[in-house]
Amino acid sequence: MAMPSDLEISRHTVLRSLDRVATDLGIGDHLVEPYGRNVAKISLDAIPERDHAARAKYVVVTAITPTPLGEGKTTTTVGLGQAFHYLDKRAVIAVRQPSLGPTFGIKGGAAGGGYAQVAPMESLNLHLTGDIHAVTSAHNLLAAMLDNHLHKGNALGIDPQSITWRRVLDSNDRDLRQIVTGLGGRADGIPRQSGFDITAASEVMAILALATSLQDLRERLGRIVVGYDYDGRPVTAEQLKAAGAMCVLLREALKPNLMQTLEQSPVLVHCGPFGNIAHGNSSIVADRIGIRGSDYLITEAGFGADMGAERFFNIKCRISGMVPDAAVIVVTVRALKAHSGRHHVAAGKPLPEELLAENPDDVLAGAANLRKQIENIRMHGVSPVVAINAFPGDHASERQAIVDVAADEGVPVATSTHFTEGGKGSVELAEAVEEACATSSDFRFLYGDDLPLADKIERIARQVYGADGVDISPTAARQLSTYESCGFGTLPVCIAKTHLSLSADPARKGAPTGWRLPVREVRASAGAGFIYAICGDMRTMPGLSSFPAAEQIDIDSAGQIVGLS
Amino acid sequence: MAMPSDLEISRHTVLRSLDRVATDLGIGDHLVEPYGRNVAKISLDAIPERDHAARAKYVVVTAITPTPLGEGKTTTTVGLGQAFHYLDKRAVIAVRQPSLGPTFGIKGGAAGGGYAQVAPMESLNLHLTGDIHAVTSAHNLLAAMLDNHLHKGNALGIDPQSITWRRVLDSNDRDLRQIVTGLGGRADGIPRQSGFDITAASEVMAILALATSLQDLRERLGRIVVGYDYDGRPVTAEQLKAAGAMCVLLREALKPNLMQTLEQSPVLVHCGPFGNIAHGNSSIVADRIGIRGSDYLITEAGFGADMGAERFFNIKCRISGMVPDAAVIVVTVRALKAHSGRHHVAAGKPLPEELLAENPDDVLAGAANLRKQIENIRMHGVSPVVAINAFPGDHASERQAIVDVAADEGVPVATSTHFTEGGKGSVELAEAVEEACATSSDFRFLYGDDLPLADKIERIARQVYGADGVDISPTAARQLSTYESCGFGTLPVCIAKTHLSLSADPARKGAPTGWRLPVREVRASAGAGFIYAICGDMRTMPGLSSFPAAEQIDIDSAGQIVGLS
CATH class of the missing domain: 3.30.1510.10 (Domain 2, N(10)-formyltetrahydrofolate synthetase)
Structure with missing residues (x-):
């Protein structure tokens, strides 16, 4: 039987009163400001008021280097959050707010999918609280x-x-x-x-x-x-x-938005900074609220572990002072096969036939990327967990190949079927996360504030990306020197490069070696508190495709939204 | 004693729960969607559900031709709405949502002022519900x-x-x-x-x-x-x-926003179309909701009676099918003095000394404008009421001059001191409105749908503006012919001219005669459902002044907003 659409699933779900969702987190009614029926803003007073409550385990969800299709990090985040109540634990999820541009462009919504969604998906994808x-x-x-x-x-x-x-x-x-x-x-x-x-x-x-x-x-x-x-x-x-x-x-936008999953788990939705020229993580204030009043705070970081998770550790946690306990690395069979370098996956096109055939060797060939991303988590002193996001076309031997790689690395691993089964499908994953969180965190930054900016860039390039070194253009060198003299030298750096490769070249799959990171230009986000180095062409304004998603979106005769996915 | 600022007054007011405000209008909880603590959206289901309820009297608030300072139409609208409960009547107010541009530019907020405000003014002036x-x-x-x-x-x-x-x-x-x-x-x-x-x-x-x-x-x-x-x-x-x-x-933006006045009277805030190139009135759906469940619906129209009220009658009521009972014409001593043509009033500058001196003759000299605007209401079969918006510097003889003019025209008149006294200060005005509404409405459009577009323009120019005729440029004539052939000929017309004169020349005060309306260009708002004729330079994107209001707006150390007025 075909699965119903995300919008149909979302619309047929029974949601709880958000007051009750908040109460379960120890957030009193006086801190909850309803925005429509199924969204509320949480006052920042919730931070000092709940300062005494027990601290949740802090789990970041990241991924291997994704294909242009994405590997289901949001669905996994939601599924994991939903799974914990099967273990009699309370979990809060923190995700970014989707942009309208891509929703009406190529991507469709970004509420998760299947039975692992933030609901109501129309609210999340359309303006939310503005x-x-x-x-x-x-x-x-x-x-x-x-x-x-x-x-x-x-x-x-x-x-x-x-x-x-x-x-x-x-x-x-x-x-x-x-x-x-x-x-x-x-x-x-x-x-x-x-x-x-x-x-x-x-x-x-x-x-x-x-x-x-x-x-x-x-x-x-x-x-x-x-x-x-x-x-x-x-x-x-x-x-x-x-x-x-x-x-x-x-002033109002600074208050995080409370929603819930299809299974009524609390979700804090807040902010959506770009994942290449910015740090690609949801807000610090949302995490500061979510870290109290439950057992687990599951927060999502953009793109692969070299991108979102590295900035999560070295930018977001540096500013917030919060210490992560574990990192979930989402992996798919299809993406590891693509990392073998033997297949080409493009956005908006069906997967190539050859990629769909059973071939655990391709998975093993692409596993270099997974191994490097595991290393990237461990170098920050954080415990990794591998989450295999299950797709219907996966072959058992292929999933087993991933399990073997994880075992070889000594990392807990679980297959997650949240898309078709909701939280129940992520229970094994939740158990693996519990296991990883049981060891005490030895969290450390990759670099200190005082390291010169150029050296910070080089350290990320060599250690996280696996580059042989960095080539800084004369323009970029001049800019770095300007920023050092402006007093921005102690800021962390954010490297704006493609998210489709560990290298700066989207075509290089797996864990490329023997390359250097070319830094074309450096810019300062002095207010945000980081310097960003531009490596490659970064597009900061998307375009529409020949057939924008917007063309399918409409209301029906009953006034209901159709075509949003 | 100096009056506190609008923001201070607003912040120290006790507001009712909006559920209760809605209940008083017969709007059940299931139709009320809270947006933050003191704003709610009302579902459009409120229209069919309350179709059986008694129909309120429908009162539009308009004005004489204003000075660049504005004559307090919003404060009068709010004051009048607040006054009715002193007469044991229920009134609903309908106003437009202010734009952020002018709020941070020269104007400051647009929530009314003094003791006649929509509250909380921060919500109204900042995003509202988006x-x-x-x-x-x-x-x-x-x-x-x-x-x-x-x-x-x-x-x-x-x-x-x-x-x-x-x-x-x-x-x-x-x-x-x-x-x-x-x-x-x-x-x-x-x-x-x-x-x-x-x-x-x-x-x-x-x-x-x-x-x-x-x-x-x-x-x-x-x-x-x-x-x-x-x-x-x-x-x-x-x-x-x-x-x-x-x-x-x-979809959500189509739902009107429920707020309340400082005295807890219900206010529907919805939409803010431009007052020159568009019709300058709040929404039809807000009025359709407000027309049931109370005794009076007070709705505001932009600029003078030749502008907003004319479009209220011939565009908004034509589309809604709703029939107005009375029109309040807001007048100030200072504006009538300016209409004498003997004084120059400029935005952002203090009033000229000579204008402040007692001079009822100046008032009488400027009264031609008031008389023409009274005529503009009556030609639509609607009963006018003159509201003198009191200012501290008014002299008794000057107000008396206005009373005499109104008496001469046979129009009920009242002085309104809502700014300093709130609803109590508008009780006389409310009584005058009751009187005007007691006679049954003989409402009629100025023109039928089938009149050719050029003739519609000419009819407004001659009858409402007092022009000798219309000069249509060759471009405009070509455009009119295109629109007729596109099937837009049956639409009403909106004339985009200065709001500072009955004529197309902002310098001509009073009720100018011996002039012709120059139509430079004609455009179609085929979706909105009107054709607009451009007469003079219409600026559709304002600029900032040398000292934008934004420079004064900030948060204080307690996180409270300061500098918004």
Whole structure:
């Protein structure tokens, strides 16, 4: 029998009152602000009020290097969260909010899938409580105040050529990537080359995700660098007197959103910073709320363990001070086969026939990627767990190959069938996570604050990516030196590279060796609190395909949404 | 003693549970969806469910031609709504949602003021439930799908030069008025001249305000014309397969927002279409909900009676089928003095000294404007009421001059001191409104659907504005003929002219005669359901001033908002 669509499954689920979901976490009614029937915001007062409660085990869900199709990290996160109640344990899930751009573009929604979903999926995928829109507003207010400052005489002496602050929209809109603004007459501003990024790529989004409190948010916003003056000194949002108003626009958005899974497990949905030019993790405040009042906090990090998990450890945990206990590495048979280098997987196309045939050798050939990602977790002193996200086309011998690799690495492993079975299908995985969390964490950062920026980049490249070294362009070297002299040298670094390879070349599968990381350019997210190094072409504004998902989305005659998946 | 700030007054007010506010209107809990603590959305099921309930008297609040400072129409609307409970009557208020752009620009908030406010003013002024952002998303999705259609081969044969669909943001951002998009390489779209308007100017906003149901919204979105093909045929959002997804983005935004006044009177806040290029009224669905379950529905229309009220009668009521009972014309001593033509009032500057001196003759000299606006109400068969919005600097003789003019016109008149006294200060006004509503309405449209478009424009110009005739440019004449042949000839017209004069010249005060209305250009809002004629320079994207209001807005050390007014 064919499975019903995600939307049908979601719509036919009975949800609990969110007040009760919150109460189970020790979050009193006075801290719960309903937004519609099945979403609530949680006041940040929940952090100090529950400070005495027992601390949950802190589990990050990451993955091997994914194919362009994704390997089901969100469904696994949800399934794992749902599984714990079969073990009589309470678990909270923390995930990012999906962007509207991709939802109406190629991707469809991002609520999980099958019987491992955050519900109601329409709310999650459509605006939710407006946090992303608040980021758009705050970001663009700063852009307008910056251009207005130039228009009104440029008292700060900002060099227009040095401006790095663009505008943002939560839309897949390639025509806004490169634009000229300020055309028309004198009253219509000053012509400049600029452009729009998708809101997830906004530094304001990264700031919202990394702020530890409202006051910290206010200070980080003030530290945003929009460009430089004619003497090369950074010009900040504080100097433009924009940071206060931006913070006011974001005041409600800083509160995490409480939802639940199809099986009524609590989910904190909050923020969605990009996974390449930013750190790709949900918010610190959501994790600070989720870490009290339950047994396990399951938080998801973007892309593979070299990407999201590395930033989770070295950026997010560095700022939050929170210590992870275990990391789940999601792996699929199909992705390991692709990592053999013998198959080509493309987004929006069916899997190649040869890849579907039983072939455990391909899995073993691709397992180098899994072994490297296990190493990447262990080098941070965190216990890894391998989760095989089961697909109907998997062959038993292929799954066994993964189990053998994990055994060889000494890592607990479990197959998870959450997509078709919900939490029940992830019970083994939950047991493996329990086992991994039982050993006490020896968490450590990959580098100290004081290591020079170039050395931080090199350390990540060599140790996490397996590169032979780093080639820093003259431009990037100049920028690094500028940032060191601006006082940004103690910040952690985020490396913006493809998520489709451990290397900077998306075509190189497995665990490539004998390559060097090319750093083309370096930029500062001084407000968010990291420097990012651009290695390869990073697209910060997606486009629409020939047949956008939006074309299928509509309401039916009863006013119900159709076509959202 | 100085009055506390609007924000202080608002913050120190005790509000009722919105469930109780709704219950008083006969709106059951199952129809109320809370959004935060003091805002709720009302399900459109409230319309059929309460169809049997008694119909409220339907009162529109309009004004004389205002000065650039505004004459306190929103405060009067709120004060009047608050006053009715002193007469043991129940009243509901319907107002527009303020834009973020002006809130952070020059204007500050738009929640009313003093003791006649919608509360909490922070919620009203900041995002509310995200409806305006949903309009931004839906509008820009269509823009992205349109440009994507060009990029992917232009199967519909759209003439890029004919495209009228721009993008929108709820921001005061002059540099986005005129831009070139699609620069960069081939992958970055096709270069075109375009621009952004503020979201309030989006046709999608007008559609949301004029839709009578979700299905009607869906159909109107489909009828949006984005440009023309090479054969001159209109290309619609339906043809671009965007209308369904746009409707899905707007599904929650179509539900009106319930709030309350400082005195706990119910307020429906919904939509904020522009007052010149669009019809400038809050939504039909809000009025359809508010018209049942109370004694009076007080709804506000934008700008003077020649603008918002004329469109209220001939566009909004034509589409809704609702019949108004009375119209309140808000007048101030200062505005009538300005209409004498002897004083110059500018936004952001103090009133001129001479204007403040006692001078009832100036009031009488400016009264021609009031008399004409009274006539504009009466020509629609609706009973006018004059509301003198009291200011501290008014002299008794000046107010008496207004009373005398109203008496001469046979119109009930009352002075209203709601700003300093709240609802108690508007009791006399409420009594005058009761009196006006006691006579049965003889409501009629100014023109029938079948009158040709040019004649509709001329009828408004001559009868409502007092023009000697209309000068239609060759471009406008061509456009009118195109629209007639596209089948848009039966639509009502909206005349986009300055709101600062009955004429098309903002400098001409009082009730100017001996002038002709110059129609430069005509555009179609085929989805919203009106044609608009552009007379003069209409700015659809505001700019920021030298000292934007945003610079004063911040959070304090306790996390409270400061500087919002």
